[in-house]
Amino acid sequence: MDRQVERPQDEFSEDLNPQPQAGYNFGQEGPDTTQGTPASEMKQMYTRLPNLSDAELAELSVVETGMRLEQGKTYIDLNDLERGEFSAMASMVAEETNRLVAKDAVSYDLWNKLRGHGERSNQ
Numbered sequence: 001m002d003r004q005v006e007r008p009q010d011e012f013s014e015d016l017n018p019q020p021q022a023g024y025n026f027g028q029e030g031p032d033t034t035q036g037t038p039a040s041e042m043k044q045m046y047t048r049l050p051n052l053s054d055a056e057l058a059e060l061s062v063v064e065t066g067m068r069l070e071q072g073k074t075y076i077d078l079n080d081l082e083r084g085e086f087s088a089m090a091s092m093v094a095e096e097t098n099r100l101v102a103k104d105a106v107s108y109d110l111w112n113k114l115r116g117h118g119e120r121s122n123q
Contacts, residue, residue, distance in 0.1 A: 035105075036061045039078060042099070048078065056110055063100040068093050074103035076114055085115060 039045040039060035049057065062078065069075060069088035076085045078099035085103065094100050103111055 036063045036067075038062070039099070039101075045078060045099070052110075052113070056113075059106060059110060060101050061105045063094040063098070063102065065094050065096050065098075069100070070102075075100045076103070076111075077101075078114075081114060 038058045039049070039062055040054060040057035042062065045052075045057055045060075052060075060078070063069070063075070069092040071088055071090045073088050074085050075088055077083060078101060079097060101114070106114070
């Protein structure tokens with residue numbers, strides 16, 4: 001019984017709730033943060049991640065700027081690998097300075113390689 005209640009819209013609805021779907025995990029219904037621009041199409045990624053092959057860069061699907069992140073989903077920022085992986089909160093959106101990749105869009109080995117890259121650079 002998946003029933004949605006229709007609420008009347010008035011002139012204040014958007015002011016009171018500017019992001020009505022914040023934190024909602026759409027699953028198969030909505031935004032898919034596992035599909036985006038391949039890192040191989042971003043020239044700066046070749047210098048930022050020189051230890052990755054062309055095929056590995058092509059596997060990395062970068063979340064589009066402005067896309068809301070799914071609450072609880074794990075991401076890593078290719079522009080800030082030292083930060084490590086993090087779990088998204090309901091209010092998080094992919095900023096222009098981010099190059100976010102969702103963990104569930106990457107193979108286990110490549111994810112660990114990304115995590116290790118950030119750790120090694122600190123030593």
